[in-house]
Amino acid sequence: MASSCNIHAIMFCVTSTSNLAYFYHQFLYGSSSLPSFPFSSIYLHDYEIKKLDIQPIKPRDEKAFGYIILKSFEQSHNIVLLNTCREIEGKYIDYVSTVGKKELIPIGPLICEVTIGEEEDWGTIQSWLDKKDQLSCVYVSFGSESFLSKQEIEEIAKGLELSKVNFIWTIKFPKGVNTTIEEMVPQGFLESTKGKGMVIEGWAPQSLILNHSSIGGFVTHCGWNSILESMSFGIPIIAMPINHDQPLTSRLVEELGIGVEILRGENGKIMKEEVAKG
Incomplete structure (x- = not known):
């Protein structure tokens, strides 16, 4: 035009x-x-x-x-x-x-700074992170446009449980999908990981979480903005690309030596053992 x-x-x-x-x-x-x-x-x-x-x-x-x-x-x-x-x-x-x-x-990396006062949920998240050792937690998020199936969520949950690491996991559902986190994760997962894990439904203040001293890794779909944020805050990347430009960006992460990719099985199936290994 x-x-x-x-x-x-x-x-x-x-x-x-x-x-x-x-x-x-x-x-x-x-x-x-x-x-x-x-x-x-x-x-x-x-x-x-x-x-x-x-x-x-x-x-x-x-x-x-x-x-x-x-x-x-x-x-x-x-x-x-x-x-x-x-x-x-x-x-x-x-x-x-x-x-x-x-x-x-x-002209980058262009990183959007978040003002703490604007994030009403940050206080609860910060209090949880403050109780964890330095670099002891992973942040798990797949952006705002990538949604996982119940089977994929279950495999990631089992992988996190196997890894025994502390984690913050944001889970989002497509608009119009009427479900809950309890229905999507394996039965007993929330109870067995209580204290080690925090699961949040919907949006979370990503840059504030990544910039916290307790975060030592970022499980991400490899959206470019997320990669730039992780690099800017010096957080190693555990790459789990889903679609669009993400698979190629995951290869770039490994080429640069700033993270590892979680290997998938036949037809791209997520496997809990590889999640835990990553």
Whole structure:
């Protein structure tokens, strides 16, 4: 719309640049054997490729996952802004700039600070964390747009129980789903983990939790904002990607040496033993 009015528009890429590099390469070269993607550390498992449906892209396949990203990049006027920095993704910035023939300008990481006074639930959470040893707890959250099935929630719960670590876990349900945490977790889980775990339904002040001295790890879906927050606060990442750009971001986490990915079973099934291992 901006272009149709002869107004210059600039794309602000809110995912990782490694993701942008991967998908842009796919759209440029499709199934062609040459050139191959130059960063072997960023890859997708077979079940992720099937789930994301990133088969060779037709020139005008507007339903493809990354089509909007590609078109936005192409229509961005001369430059593209990135929520990252060269220390994290320098080689990916250079690659996309070269193949895309645009100047890429990193302006991040952009972290939204939360004022304590605005969070009415923070007092209860802080009191619980204050009683725990330094770096003894993991924070478990899968963002505001990713929802887990009952089976997945049960496996994560069993994994947390097996690991014997302290944890804060925020569980969210899709709008219109009428259920409770008690119905979704294994029977007896809340009682057996009482004292070691705090389970919260809905939203929680993530940046305040991650910045607390008792937090020593973050089990995350690998949304880019969550990754940037975790890195900014120096919290190791236990990666459990679900969809969209998250699987590739998980590979970046391991490449940077700032976390580990929880391995999945056949067809991407979550397994309690791997959750505990992570």
